[in-house]
Amino acid sequence: MTETGQFLFFTSCLYIIIYSLIISTVVVALPTKPEGYDLRPGAADAPFKIALFADLHFGEAESTEWGPLQDVNSTRVMSSVLDHETPGKEDCSFQGTQRLELMKNEIELNTLSHSRYGPKGLWPSVSNYVLQVLSSEDPKSAVAFLYFLDSGGGSYPEVISGAQSEWFRQKALEINPDSSVPEIIFWHIPSRVYEKVAPKFGIHKPCVGSLNEEQVAPQEAEMGMMKLLAERKSAKAIFVGHNHGLDWCCPHKELWLCFARHTGYGGYGNWDRGARIVEITQKPFSVKSWIRMEDGNVHSEVVLSP
Template sequence: MNSNNTLILLLLTVVVAVAISAAAYDIDDSRRLTMRHSLDDSDTSTFKLVQITDIHYGEGENTLWGPMQDVNSTRVMKTILELEKPDFVLFSGDLITGNNIVNNATDYWKEALGVVLEMGIPWAITFGNHDDLATGYNDTRVDLLNYDISLGSYSMFGPEDVPGITNYYLPIYDKWSNDIEVVIWVLDSGDGACPPPVYPPGPAPWCNTYITEQQVAWYEETAKALYINDSTELPFAAAFFHIPIQEYMNVWNEEVCYGWNNDSIACQPQNGGLFDAFKSIGDVQFMSVGHNHGNDFCGTYEGIDMCFGRHSGYGGYGTWERGARILEINRIKGQPVTHKTWLTMETGQRIYTQPTHQPDPANPQTQCT
């Protein structure tokens, strides 16, 4: 290969890398997410994220108990968000129970977002397996995400040729420079109506029932492009999606965990290699999921903190006390990013220390429930 061809190839590589990065994150600088200075310490910055999961608005709308569930879910979120005063809220799926909704999915979607809209808190969503099961108009994932974005969210459409809808990342910038300090990866773990009947005879291009190999490849390519200049220290990254990956069985089986596993682990039916990709890239240090309403445990597996959120809504199954998982990311100027997580309950109680679970080799979970 001659020098001219080599130069052209290098230029094309740079252009492709920039294009991947830009396609994943295209938002006005005025809405840039930034680490927040501590009021009493200008050398310390922080970013607090609240994970709200499985609030399931819209169940039983023609009953007495259905609307009351939604009122109670709103109360839970208001209590927690007023107490925590977060910088961001991540809704990790099943905002609505689409199974019970006809023609008014967006009405329930807006009701589910009522507290963040009222309080002016930035938010983003990823889809769960119940969100798109409504019937009538404005009921598809595309409809719902367009509506969510129209309300002012940070949610985004992922690449059209990658399965899933909500595959994107959110950069959080350093207070002292223009550098990306933290990356929040948002992934779509599967469609509740797959294949959608409106796309006969097969699935829509984005239809998936797990985080697929194509999604994993998108993450790897995007991360490499994003970190192309970070040769020494990668940003801290966290990942959120709805249905747990199969490695959640490994962490529960093999490591000391903290918290409850009341449901067993209803993980994704196939393993697309996401965990191995996180390890290979090396940026993700924390992930959290929803889906299992009775689970809220955390454990560390091969260097990555793996958590469940806390069932936040009165919709959906289970009567466990409602709450939310908090992720606080901290940075002292000149030092690496640190993070900590806890639960905040609907009563306002913060739970920093949960019950310890020791591995039980005699009774491992080996299949997704």
């Protein structure tokens, strides 16, 4: 906790895990065990920060000398980012294993975690859930809704399924029926729409970023989720990982489609490591984002919602 606000971060690794942005999602908030599904910023003028640690690849090649060293390097990146963003104490750990066991360990053993199993009717797709950021002035009023969805991978199809899309539709209708509260969405594998908006050569306006070194590796199919989001005035931005060589944000209709920044030293690619930061301000409401590099430098600042 700092004088300027509370800090939420979620980690991801290109494993069968849950926010590997699971590959889905591990979400950790500071500094106390969450009550219900609520996140509470500090004062009205205090920003609420989210750090996206994408594709950590923890536990990769664990029997080799190289594997554990990459975990040390990945942890160093996270520590550097958190030091510069000055959040406060943090705690996060997991091992590469099956989705459900990962979620069980995360929820039961990590006392700071906000992660949730999600509806059992969507399993084996786990970690589909929503958190609300509450107003510091009115604890019954939401400032924003944060949705986390499992986009598959590993031994599961790389999709946001029709069942997940329907769950989102019903949940949004239940908690945000008039679309008056902004919504921010996180999953791991980019949708096919990312291919359509991807910069062709370099990165030029209206896109913002610094890394465009590979083609988008999208989900296997679109099954309704992007159509739902494109039609919601309250949906502001989607954040994904998966592609280590991309860190841009590009607009699509009224949405922003953003990549995180490769954080982990495991996996492919030798690009400099870092993390995407998302900042929510209550009054006036805004969503801003930037990339914080391992060496502390900041770049690619963008306003995602006025």
